[in-house]
Amino acid sequence: LIIPAGSKIREGALGYYDFAYIETSLNGGLVANREASVNLDQGTTLHILGYPHGWGENNPYYSTAICAQNGLSDEFGGVIMVSNDNTEGGNSGGPVLIQGESGFEVVAIVSGSNSTKGRFVPIAVIP
Numbered sequence: 001l002i003i004p005a006g007s008k009i010r011e012g013a014l015g016y017y018d019f020a021y022i023e024t025s026l027n028g029g030l031v032a033n034r035e036a037s038v039n040l041d042q043g044t045t046l047h048i049l050g051y052p053h054g055w056g057e058n059n060p061y062y063s064t065a066i067c068a069q070n071g072l073s074d075e076f077g078g079v080i081m082v083s084n085d086n087t088e089g090g091n092s093g094g095p096v097l098i099q100g101e102s103g104f105e106v107v108a109i110v111s112g113s114n115s116t117k118g119r120f121v122p123i124a125v126i127p
Helices: none
Strands: 009-012 019-022 045-050 061-067 080-083 095-100 103-114 117-122
Touching: 045 103
Parallel strands: none
Antiparallel strands: 009 019, 045 061, 045 095, 061 080, 080 117, 095 103, 103 117
16 A cells, blocks of 8 residues: 555544544545444454465455454453453554444454453444
């Protein structure tokens, strides 16, 4: 991705949130489900795409994680906490999806991990 000169890049780092985004004139892409991102049930399977350790070049690696609790974590600043964190360095910024009624829907982006617990930023907090 080439970012055009003069583009506005915005960052978020509130508590445990860690993300950046850019506004473009591009249309289309993945479907986001903002409501689901803050109301996930414990045990929900999450599907993750990313490039752990820079691997995958043009084909992102697929992994899964399980929601560790209902809703968002109060203890860790309103992020989605997961058990069996299958993300590694390089997954950060990758999409986290659920299987919705009409196919896969983005509910979060990978932000980081704390021991074996992963932290995902809910898509609802990203403008």
